[in-house]
Amino acid sequence: MTRKTKAAAKAASDAAAADLRTNVIYGGDCVQVMNSLPEKSVDVIFADPPYNLQLGGDLTRPDNSRVDGVDDAWDKFDSFAEYDRFTRDWLAAARRVLKDNGTLWVIGSYHNIFRVGAALQDMGFWVLNDIVWNKTNPMPNFRGTRFTNAHETMIWCSKSPDAKYTFNYEAMKSLNEGTQMRSDWSLPLCTGGERLKGDDGQKLHPTQKPESLLYRVLLSSTNPGDVVLDPFFGTGTTGAAAKRLGRQYIGIEQDPAYIAAAQRRIAAVEEVKDPSVLLTPSKRSEPRVPFGTVVERGLLQPGAVLTDASGRFSAKVRADGTIMSAEVRGSIHQVGAAVQGAPACNGWTFWHIQHGDTLVPIDMLRQKVRAEVNHTVQ
Amino acid sequence: MTRKTKAAAKAASDAAAADLRTNVIYGGDCVQVMNSLPEKSVDVIFADPPYNLQLGGDLTRPDNSRVDGVDDAWDKFDSFAEYDRFTRDWLAAARRVLKDNGTLWVIGSYHNIFRVGAALQDMGFWVLNDIVWNKTNPMPNFRGTRFTNAHETMIWCSKSPDAKYTFNYEAMKSLNEGTQMRSDWSLPLCTGGERLKGDDGQKLHPTQKPESLLYRVLLSSTNPGDVVLDPFFGTGTTGAAAKRLGRQYIGIEQDPAYIAAAQRRIAAVEEVKDPSVLLTPSKRSEPRVPFGTVVERGLLQPGAVLTDASGRFSAKVRADGTIMSAEVRGSIHQVGAAVQGAPACNGWTFWHIQHGDTLVPIDMLRQKVRAEVNHTVQ
């Protein structure tokens, strides 16, 4: 881009900005509202669209209580094709209203994120990162039929490969105690006092996102004063985080009840001077190393034999990371306790393996695993 | 499925299996090779396809012209379309060769995984989980322009929503030291001695996956003896993990150098001697025992009194294996549910009998019956 065109673009952008009302919530359909705004006028868009969950019947917990799932009308689509149409419609409107150097975030789950990602790429958006939000406290899988669905995915993209987007590298790095912020974020769900409740004490919105997630999103990809637009505003997490961080917001939401709740919520927010106080640092605690990891990484083979230091007791390693003595199967700790007739036992120091001429505790293997893991900040 | 169709399906599957050579590596194009194999003959497919066109080199047009990495929007669409065609081709062949109750794993990054995921869903595959492999030691982002790309994504899916797929829930739970395995896995990259090197000391394959990743994939979704097919075999990580875990493999790879390396590598892997270490017992796989059998075998006398753990509810055992509370007669489950006013109840764990000083669940009696049965059978 030459200096002349750059200046022209800046002028156009300023003109657009002059027509832009900020710190407002629009009621109505997000495509119509976005199309009514000046083009190329917002710095960042954060979108939390319907996920297109396809839930069967009721789901009950082991105690027979019912899981309060998402059964709202706005998440009902007849087919993938219809969902794709919906997606491409709002993405086109978003692309129009986004500045050329702006970026777009979309959050989703495996139900919809592949459709969204493919649409983004087809429409010329340029993926910068996919970010995984690992939930520290997800809902378990109650039936034992799959892996616990413990994460959601965000796609962060610019309008084109050569866009000059904002990424506050140093802010992210210092947030992460001096090493680069990674693409996997570990944050808790929105619960407790942060979760908005209705008069009935029930959750007001089925999918309220934690503010900590939006803090990190906005701190990484916007500058103070920037305008962030959220086309699926819900109860206004994006607006609350924006205000707290000294950014401007534009919300679009269809449900008047959500709009009212968001307005009350944002009104109560106070701007902060030092945003670092808001951010949940990544967890840095000593990583837990299940014994299974030692087997999985090939430091012990299934079938290997463990003994105690005296050689009196022995047990065989199994593929799933349990061990088995003559009679008992269980964790290294359980079997260690059982063979000794003790109430408890630290299997890491009790069990040994042959190493050259001597027996060494299997804790040595755990240290090897930790040595690898310690490269990480998580 | 009626017994007749089930038997027919089993017979067809066995016939297919008879024609299936396993523990082999086929040279050539994976679509052609897969189409030459019997349909519905493999239990699991693990695929690590080329990630993308933007990296260049990996993908060529059908006429062998190279897709040019131009940043023109039209060309980009062109190359995405190319990649989609390639993806749908190999997925169709994979779907054909996969058993109806088999599952498919695909690994990728944001460059390709959205295309793959959308294609899977369009083709009728049913996503069971998306799994995030968080790398403990990723390559940093050298230019400080984005978040460190610290993960890859796997999609795990069945052929249809109602497929009876294999998921070794208990094995995964054991591997994770007693709590459910989550959808985010933290594992190191393939480095050090595990990483295959060429004569020049350089890495032999650009994207060799760690065996620990395949270990967990195969332990979770296959049974010992199952056949796992890998259409992009590379240096044979899938084969090595399969052999280690007592599974069979079929590899397909175009590059003769990789095939040779994979063969050497797999030959060096030692199989587990004692197959019992490969299995994790689960309650679901234990034989059913009707409550009537407990009475029939004299472990409980007709007229015996059952109570719940707190002693609030009681019921009397009848000769026909039903029980009767003050008002309700029925199975242990039905009466347990009725007295609690609950929608359902597991009578085996709800009802107790006096045993010495304490109350023990009648499940103990079921275990006695099972123990007897096992002695008889073996």
Add this chain to the structure above:
DNA sequence: GGAGACGTTGAATCAATGA
């Protein structure tokens, strides 16, 4: 007042078998 028991809850595509 504090410790501990107990109850509640979160974007969830959540069973298998035999009549």
Add this chain to the structure above:
DNA sequence: ATCATTGATTCAACGTCTC
């Protein structure tokens, strides 16, 4: 194919209540 029956299954964070 449909329906009834059996019986397998949960983790981390909060909030409330009891002792």
